[in-house]
Amino acid sequence: MRSGRGVFTRRALVVMAVQAGVLGALGRRLYNIQTVEGDHLRQLAERNRTSKRLLAPARGTIHDRFGVALADNKVSWRALLMPEETTDIAAVIDRFSQIVPLDEHDHARIERDLKHVHKYVPVTLHEFLSWDDMARIELNAPSLPGVLVDVGSTRLYPFQDLTAHLVGYVAPPNEEDVAKDTTLSLPGMRVGRAGIEQTQEALLRGDPGSVEMEVNALGRVIGEIDRVEGQQGEDVRLTLDVGLQGKVLEYLGDRVASSVVMDCRNGEVLAMVSTPSFDPSLFDSGVSHAQWNEWANDPRTPLVDKAVSGLYPPGSTFKPAVALGALKAGAVTAQDRFNCPGYFDMGGVRFHCWNRWGHGMVNMRDALKYSCDVYFYEVARRCGMDPVKAVGNAMGLGVKLDIELPHVRSGVIPTPEWRQQHGFHWNGGDTVNAGIGQGFVQVTPLALATYVSRIASGRNVQPHLIRATNDQMSSLASLDAVPVVDVPKEHLDVIRGGMFAVVNEPHGSAPKARLDLPDVQMAGKTGSAQVRRVSRALRESGHFNSMNLPWEYRPHALFICFAPYDNPRYAVSVVVEHGNAGADEAAPLAKQIMMEALARDPANQPQPTGQTVAQKEPVQG
């Protein structure tokens, strides 16, 4: 008979051998893991225990010349969701969206993030929480398991659209930026996308710090081990006077216009306005498609800084440059008189003066004063474009100006060579047209301000916006170091005299620009630049009035000026797109702006007794 117990005992002993063998093998494996591989694994453990994280440096702030903040950092809150800390993610998101509304875009992004990140990586629910939102979330914390509020920093532009073009804006870095500089992948890092924010990126960004933290497997911080403070971005102080900037914007109103106010002694830009503008803070959180399209399709180009990127035919404001070129080339003297019958014939083509009855015999000063076209047709014909281009470039027209802004356009002073490079033949009529700043001549409002500054001060001023970085004054701020411009003083005096007459003498072309001040005079020059050729038939019909044209075909209105005439301090350029006539539209604006600039001048403020303000004598001669 088979013994059940015998079989069992034998087989149970086999089982015991297996049990002992398996547990023994596990013991051996434990030995291997803990001692043989121990060192290697211990290193991994150390890495596990600490986590080095980079700290986003605070971005440098931007101030105006008096220390008013133009770009600042503001604490902001964002809501994060720790997926592992909640059992019902959908319900939490649902409850959250009842407290802080989430749009479809947010929902899609959250869903995508939840799918792609591990459950111990937080997912951003909402980037920019208001104080109220944050308070509501904290209040509802018990019903929002896994939701936490994280402190970050957003860029604040207190003056919004007033300084938008100038100061620019920041936006989250794109993949290209991150590829160039991996520290940009830090949460909260922003990249300057326009204006000073863009050009001074290197200064403003700063260096990231790092913090070594003890973290658990869930990525949660247990404690801090070591901290290396980063270098905060440098603060930038601009030459801008935001008060004046505001006034200029107010004067320009809803015109599509641009104006630059410059200290003509050293090139400091005190105001630089381009209208219409936009709200730069929208870029920090991401501009919506609709908003972007609206801006991009607006014929008034709100995103373009017209002061540096807007190219306009200068019209008659170009005449001083033509005059200087002709004087320098010796083609004419200031005393040479030419007869203006109201038209100028050349090569079978008739060029008209703005005054169809003509100005009679005029010299250079009178021609500037009346803005006589025929005189400058003749001068241009005599001297050709090359001397005009040489002097124009020296005065800041048609050259790249080295101001701290992106997308600065240089404009054009055309010459036959330039025209040929573009594959066209230069006609004599082109020279004549260029003589009154029409045709191919193109300038920016900034270039006009630079040009009039150099005329006024006789110094080769460089337009600039940065007065100081981290309280280190810019070398350009000095009034003494500016070199003299490469134009004889006598020539400049003729121009200044003509520009004085424009504003202050009877029959000058811009009486509306006369200052309402007893002992301060302004000198200026008008300009009305056609954007469309006026047909002969229309002109001769006698019924031509550019005000009857559709807005986009009306001439641009320009005005350049400086004051005080006897001791030039400020230069102003105004361009009103399709403003029709410089004398009527731009000149009164320039006068208002100049009055404001003079009124704000610290030298004109009542001084505390016992103190005198050192008056520099910057003007050549």
Added chain:
Amino acid sequence: MRGGVVNAFGFLKSDKRLLRAEPDFRPMARLLQVNWLYVLLVCLLAGVGYIALYSAGGGSAKPFAGPQMVRFGFGLVMMIAVALVSPRILRMVSVPIYLLSIALLGLVLRMGHVGKGAERWINLAGMQFQPSEFAKIGLVLMLATWFHRIGNERMGNPLRLVIPAILTLLPVVLVLKEPNLGTATIIGVIGATLFFAAGMRLWQIVLLVAPIPFLGKFIYGHLHDYQKARIDTFLHPEHDPLGAGYNIIQSKIALGSGGMWGEGYLHGSQGQLNFLPEKQTDFIFTMIGEEWGFAGGIAVIGLLMVLTLGATLIAIRSRNQFGRLLGLGIAMDFFLYCAVNLSMVMGAIPVGGVPLPLISYGGSAMLTMMFGFGLLMSAWVHRNERDPGFEDEDD
């Protein structure tokens, strides 16, 4: 031959005779028969569990260690109580218990609480209860009773094995459907061991084992994706260091950082810093290994080995087939828990929610294990009851 005489009486009478013949089978006397040394070892293991859970709770009895000890207290009382129950009664209740466990497995599939991607838990009077744990005990009782009834002689008849095979496969399939690959495997192996120890003929074993490789291939084809993923990450944990392979890597790192003597109690950096996944349940051994080093880890393995081999020895010492199979079934249950859990934390087999008995936090596993130890102890207390019809002489 005494066996032949006893045989003639039939087994019910024989039982009665034996019961009468052994005067110390009154409850208090039976209490003395309990193997107190083994009970002490069980308490020692639970003590290790308390120490480890205290550390897993961040140096506090609060979340884990305290409640677990309360459960152990209940379990200990239950174990002693079950130990005093006569095998006769156990055989009578084995069929209802088995059927109940199957019913619960069916229930959990219908309305189980989903935890960690599987329906494994049901709520029983407010307590989370895992029927698959209970099913193991039910199967052991059922098979022990069955094989006890048919005796060794009739094991030779393959037809006699068809019903127990079905009884084994039923819970295996149900647990597999939950799906819980680890526990299903454990149940299957326990059943197979009992077939083997009950005296299944060698030719039957060969016939059964031969098609396993093909069956394995078939089963792999029907595994859930997450189960396949577990096998894949087990084979290549470095492919997904932050995903499913994370647990294995973290566990090995923690063990390795423990070294020979450990980082000190309550000072295991990985466990205390929460790098360890599920450190209070499946990965409690890693925590021990990190804080107490290889010295502590091997001591725990040693204790588990003593308990396993002791349970198997208790089974061998029984003079009746029921006690033997019951004891071996419980011994295998305990052993497989330990082996699977340890292999898992050391990265030797795919991860699957198998706790370390009496150490891992969890009431369901603790109570079913203590119930099992109670059955084991019953086999010990009643070890001298003899098989009535199939008396063995070689004792």
